[in-house]
Amino acid sequence: DAKTTQPTSMDCAEGRAANLPCNHSTISGNEYVYWYRQIHSQGPQYIIHGLKNNETNEMASLIITEDRKSSTLILPHATLRDTAVYYCIDYTGNQFYFGTGTSLTVIP
Amino acid sequence: DAMVIQNPRYQVTQFGKPVTLSCSQTLNHNVMYWYQQKSSQAPKLLFHYYDKDFNNEADTPDNFQSRRPNTSFCFLDIRSPGLGDAAMYLCATSTGGTPLGYTFGSGTRLTVV
Numbered sequence: 077d078a079k080t081t082q083p084t085s086m087d088c089a090e091g092r093a094a095n096l097p098c099n100h101s102t103i104s105g106n107e108y109v110y111w112y113r114q115i116h117s118q119g120p121q122y123i124i125h126g127l128k129n130n131e132t133n134e135m136a137s138l139i140i141t142e143d144r145k146s147s148t149l150i151l152p153h154a155t156l157r158d159t160a161v162y163y164c165i166d167y168t169g170n171q172f173y174f175g176t177g178t179s180l181t182v183i184p
Numbered sequence: 185d186a187m188v189i190q191n192p193r194y195q196v197t198q199f200g201k202p203v204t205l206s207c208s209q210t211l212n213h214n215v216m217y218w219y220q221q222k223s224s225q226a227p228k229l230l231f232h233y234y235d236k237d238f239n240n241e242a243d244t245p246d247n248f249q250s251r252r253p254n255t256s257f258c259f260l261d262i263r264s265p266g267l268g269d270a271a272m273y274l275c276a277t278s279t280g281g282t283p284l285g286y287t288f289g290s291g292t293r294l295t296v297v
Contacts, residue, residue: 110285119188119274119288120227163226171217172276172286174226 079103079166080175087181088158094151096178098164101145108167109140111149113160114177120163123149154182187211190275190289197265197296205260205292207275216258217286218250219274227274233258265296 081099088094100109108127112120124131124138126147131138137150151158163177188209197203207216215234219227231240233252247269249261262269272293276286 112286112288117272117291117293119190119276119290120286121288122285125285167285171229171232173229174219176226 079173080164082162082164082175082178084176085179085181087183088151088154090156090182090184091153094149094154094158094180094182096149096151096162096164096180097146098149099146100164100166103144103166109138109144109147110165110167110172111136111138111162112165113158113162115157115160123162125167154180156182156184158182188275188277188287188289190273190292192292193290195292195294197262197294199267199296200264203262203265203294205262205273205294207258207260207289208256209277209287210256211277211287212255213277213279213287214255215278216252217276217278218248218258218260219276221272221274221291223271230260262294265294267296270294270296 079102108125110125111123113123114120124133124136126138126140140147159182161177161179163174165172191206217232218230220230221227229241230244230248231250247263251259272291274291275289278286
Protein backbone atom coordinates (compact mmCIF):
# COMPACT_ATOMS: atom_id res chain seq x y z
CA ASP A 77 0.00 0.00 0.00
CA ALA A 78 0.96 3.66 -0.43
CA LYS A 79 3.81 4.80 1.76
CA THR A 80 3.97 8.42 0.74
CA THR A 81 2.24 11.55 2.02
CA GLN A 82 1.63 14.69 0.00
CA PRO A 83 -0.35 17.89 0.50
CA THR A 84 -3.85 17.59 -0.88
CA SER A 85 -3.70 20.68 -3.07
CA MET A 86 -1.46 23.55 -4.13
CA ASP A 87 -1.71 26.62 -6.33
CA CYS A 88 1.05 28.12 -8.44
CA ALA A 89 1.16 31.26 -10.57
CA GLU A 90 1.78 30.71 -14.26
CA GLY A 91 5.46 31.12 -15.13
CA ARG A 92 6.63 30.56 -11.57
CA ALA A 93 8.29 27.44 -10.21
CA ALA A 94 5.98 24.84 -8.69
CA ASN A 95 7.54 22.94 -5.78
CA LEU A 96 5.64 19.81 -4.80
CA PRO A 97 6.79 18.06 -1.61
CA CYS A 98 6.50 14.40 -0.71
CA ASN A 99 7.30 12.51 2.48
CA HIS A 100 8.44 8.90 2.19
CA SER A 101 9.88 8.40 5.65
CA THR A 102 9.76 4.57 5.51
CA ILE A 103 11.68 4.28 2.26
CA SER A 104 14.39 1.64 2.19
CA GLY A 105 17.74 1.64 0.45
CA ASN A 106 16.67 0.00 -2.79
CA GLU A 107 13.39 1.82 -3.29
CA TYR A 108 13.06 4.46 -5.97
CA VAL A 109 10.92 7.56 -5.81
CA TYR A 110 8.76 8.06 -8.88
CA TRP A 111 6.61 11.01 -9.86
CA TYR A 112 3.65 10.73 -12.17
CA ARG A 113 0.94 13.19 -13.02
CA GLN A 114 -2.61 12.71 -14.17
CA ILE A 115 -4.41 15.30 -16.19
CA HIS A 116 -8.17 15.09 -15.89
CA SER A 117 -9.63 11.93 -17.48
CA GLN A 118 -6.29 10.71 -18.83
CA GLY A 119 -3.93 7.94 -17.73
CA PRO A 120 -1.02 8.81 -15.42
CA GLN A 121 2.03 10.18 -17.20
CA TYR A 122 5.62 9.55 -16.12
CA ILE A 123 7.56 12.64 -15.04
CA ILE A 124 10.79 11.63 -13.35
CA HIS A 125 12.32 9.18 -10.89
CA GLY A 126 15.36 8.93 -8.63
CA LEU A 127 17.12 6.81 -6.04
CA LYS A 128 19.65 8.98 -4.19
CA ASN A 129 20.87 11.76 -6.44
CA ASN A 130 18.98 14.76 -7.67
CA GLU A 131 17.64 14.30 -11.17
CA THR A 132 16.61 16.63 -13.97
CA ASN A 133 14.93 16.05 -17.29
CA GLU A 134 13.04 18.14 -19.81
CA MET A 135 9.91 18.14 -17.68
CA ALA A 136 11.09 18.63 -14.12
CA SER A 137 13.73 18.36 -11.44
CA LEU A 138 13.68 15.99 -8.50
CA ILE A 139 15.42 16.91 -5.27
CA ILE A 140 15.87 14.04 -2.78
CA THR A 141 17.03 14.79 0.75
CA GLU A 142 20.22 13.18 1.94
CA ASP A 143 18.36 10.87 4.34
CA ARG A 144 15.94 10.02 1.46
CA LYS A 145 12.91 10.53 3.67
CA SER A 146 11.46 13.26 1.50
CA SER A 147 11.69 14.72 -1.96
CA THR A 148 10.49 17.72 -3.93
CA LEU A 149 9.36 17.81 -7.52
CA ILE A 150 10.11 21.11 -9.21
CA LEU A 151 8.37 22.33 -12.33
CA PRO A 152 10.61 25.29 -13.18
CA HIS A 153 8.16 27.40 -15.18
CA ALA A 154 4.62 26.20 -14.59
CA THR A 155 2.11 26.57 -17.42
CA LEU A 156 -1.66 26.16 -17.42
CA ARG A 157 -1.16 22.72 -18.99
CA ASP A 158 0.65 21.60 -15.84
CA THR A 159 -2.63 21.67 -13.90
CA ALA A 160 -3.01 18.05 -12.80
CA VAL A 161 -2.83 15.65 -9.88
CA TYR A 162 0.78 14.79 -9.08
CA TYR A 163 1.58 11.44 -7.48
CA CYS A 164 4.74 10.59 -5.60
CA ILE A 165 5.29 6.83 -5.50
CA ASP A 166 7.70 4.78 -3.40
CA TYR A 167 8.54 1.91 -5.73
CA THR A 168 9.96 -1.41 -4.56
CA GLY A 169 10.27 -2.83 -8.06
CA ASN A 170 7.00 -4.72 -8.41
CA GLN A 171 3.83 -2.73 -7.89
CA PHE A 172 2.98 0.95 -7.88
CA TYR A 173 0.69 1.86 -5.01
CA PHE A 174 -0.64 5.36 -5.42
CA GLY A 175 -1.09 7.75 -2.53
CA THR A 176 -3.66 10.51 -2.60
CA GLY A 177 -1.50 12.88 -4.65
CA THR A 178 -1.38 16.67 -4.83
CA SER A 179 -3.83 18.54 -7.01
CA LEU A 180 -1.83 21.37 -8.56
CA THR A 181 -3.70 24.31 -10.03
CA VAL A 182 -1.70 26.74 -12.15
CA ILE A 183 -3.30 30.16 -12.03
CA PRO A 184 -3.05 32.61 -14.94
CA ASP B 185 4.75 4.70 -31.44
CA ALA B 186 4.97 1.93 -28.90
CA MET B 187 2.13 2.31 -26.47
CA VAL B 188 -0.62 0.93 -24.29
CA ILE B 189 -4.06 1.01 -25.89
CA GLN B 190 -7.34 0.62 -24.07
CA ASN B 191 -10.64 -0.01 -25.79
CA PRO B 192 -13.23 1.25 -25.63
CA ARG B 193 -12.60 4.72 -24.21
CA TYR B 194 -16.11 4.78 -22.76
CA GLN B 195 -18.25 1.76 -21.90
CA VAL B 196 -21.82 1.66 -20.66
CA THR B 197 -23.14 -1.57 -19.24
CA GLN B 198 -26.28 -2.67 -17.48
CA PHE B 199 -26.38 -3.58 -13.84
CA GLY B 200 -25.49 -7.26 -13.53
CA LYS B 201 -24.52 -7.73 -17.17
CA PRO B 202 -21.00 -9.08 -17.70
CA VAL B 203 -18.60 -6.67 -19.34
CA THR B 204 -15.05 -6.99 -20.66
CA LEU B 205 -12.50 -4.23 -21.01
CA SER B 206 -9.45 -4.72 -23.17
CA CYS B 207 -5.86 -3.57 -23.12
CA SER B 208 -3.13 -4.11 -25.69
CA GLN B 209 0.51 -3.13 -25.73
CA THR B 210 3.23 -2.85 -28.34
CA LEU B 211 6.02 -2.48 -25.77
CA ASN B 212 6.58 -6.22 -25.27
CA HIS B 213 6.56 -5.67 -21.51
CA ASN B 214 6.42 -8.65 -19.20
CA VAL B 215 3.99 -7.21 -16.71
CA MET B 216 0.47 -5.88 -17.23
CA TYR B 217 -1.60 -4.25 -14.50
CA TRP B 218 -5.20 -3.24 -13.99
CA TYR B 219 -6.14 -0.32 -11.78
CA GLN B 220 -9.55 0.97 -10.75
CA GLN B 221 -9.93 4.71 -10.23
CA LYS B 222 -13.15 6.08 -8.80
CA SER B 223 -14.05 9.72 -9.02
CA SER B 224 -11.61 12.02 -7.16
CA GLN B 225 -9.62 9.05 -5.85
CA ALA B 226 -6.17 7.68 -6.59
CA PRO B 227 -5.80 4.61 -8.81
CA LYS B 228 -6.18 1.35 -6.88
CA LEU B 229 -4.33 -1.76 -8.01
CA LEU B 230 -6.66 -4.70 -8.72
CA PHE B 231 -4.22 -7.31 -10.04
CA HIS B 232 -1.34 -7.89 -12.39
CA TYR B 233 0.17 -10.51 -14.65
CA TYR B 234 3.88 -11.20 -14.64
CA ASP B 235 4.10 -13.04 -17.94
CA LYS B 236 1.44 -15.74 -17.42
CA ASP B 237 1.49 -15.61 -13.63
CA PHE B 238 -1.60 -13.94 -12.19
CA ASN B 239 -1.27 -11.92 -8.98
CA ASN B 240 -4.42 -10.75 -7.26
CA GLU B 241 -4.50 -7.98 -4.67
CA ALA B 242 -5.93 -9.24 -1.39
CA ASP B 243 -8.87 -6.82 -1.38
CA THR B 244 -9.92 -7.20 -5.04
CA PRO B 245 -13.51 -8.50 -5.16
CA ASP B 246 -14.16 -11.88 -6.78
CA ASN B 247 -16.43 -10.07 -9.23
CA PHE B 248 -13.28 -8.92 -11.03
CA GLN B 249 -11.34 -11.38 -13.15
CA SER B 250 -8.59 -11.07 -15.71
CA ARG B 251 -7.21 -12.94 -18.68
CA ARG B 252 -3.94 -12.60 -20.52
CA PRO B 253 -4.00 -14.80 -23.64
CA ASN B 254 -0.63 -13.55 -24.90
CA THR B 255 2.05 -10.95 -24.20
CA SER B 256 0.22 -8.18 -26.02
CA PHE B 257 -3.30 -8.44 -24.64
CA CYS B 258 -4.91 -8.37 -21.22
CA PHE B 259 -8.61 -8.31 -20.41
CA LEU B 260 -10.57 -7.21 -17.37
CA ASP B 261 -13.83 -9.09 -16.86
CA ILE B 262 -16.47 -7.83 -14.48
CA ARG B 263 -18.88 -10.70 -13.98
CA SER B 264 -21.83 -8.84 -12.47
CA PRO B 265 -21.25 -5.09 -12.47
CA GLY B 266 -22.84 -3.11 -9.68
CA LEU B 267 -23.36 0.62 -9.46
CA GLY B 268 -20.29 0.82 -7.24
CA ASP B 269 -18.10 -0.52 -10.04
CA ALA B 270 -18.54 2.62 -12.10
CA ALA B 271 -15.03 3.99 -12.46
CA MET B 272 -12.10 4.63 -14.76
CA TYR B 273 -10.17 1.42 -15.38
CA LEU B 274 -6.51 1.89 -16.18
CA CYS B 275 -4.16 -0.60 -17.77
CA ALA B 276 -0.41 -0.28 -17.31
CA THR B 277 2.67 -2.22 -18.36
CA SER B 278 6.23 -2.53 -17.13
CA THR B 279 9.30 -4.64 -17.66
CA GLY B 280 8.98 -5.95 -14.13
CA GLY B 281 11.87 -4.21 -12.47
CA THR B 282 13.27 -0.83 -11.64
CA PRO B 283 13.94 1.68 -12.84
CA LEU B 284 11.85 1.96 -15.97
CA GLY B 285 8.54 2.36 -14.20
CA TYR B 286 5.11 1.96 -15.74
CA THR B 287 3.46 3.01 -18.98
CA PHE B 288 -0.26 3.69 -18.65
CA GLY B 289 -3.06 3.58 -21.16
CA SER B 290 -5.65 6.33 -21.43
CA GLY B 291 -8.22 4.33 -19.51
CA THR B 292 -11.76 3.09 -20.05
CA ARG B 293 -14.51 4.91 -18.22
CA LEU B 294 -17.20 2.44 -17.21
CA THR B 295 -20.75 3.55 -16.49
CA VAL B 296 -23.23 1.10 -14.96
CA VAL B 297 -26.90 1.82 -15.56
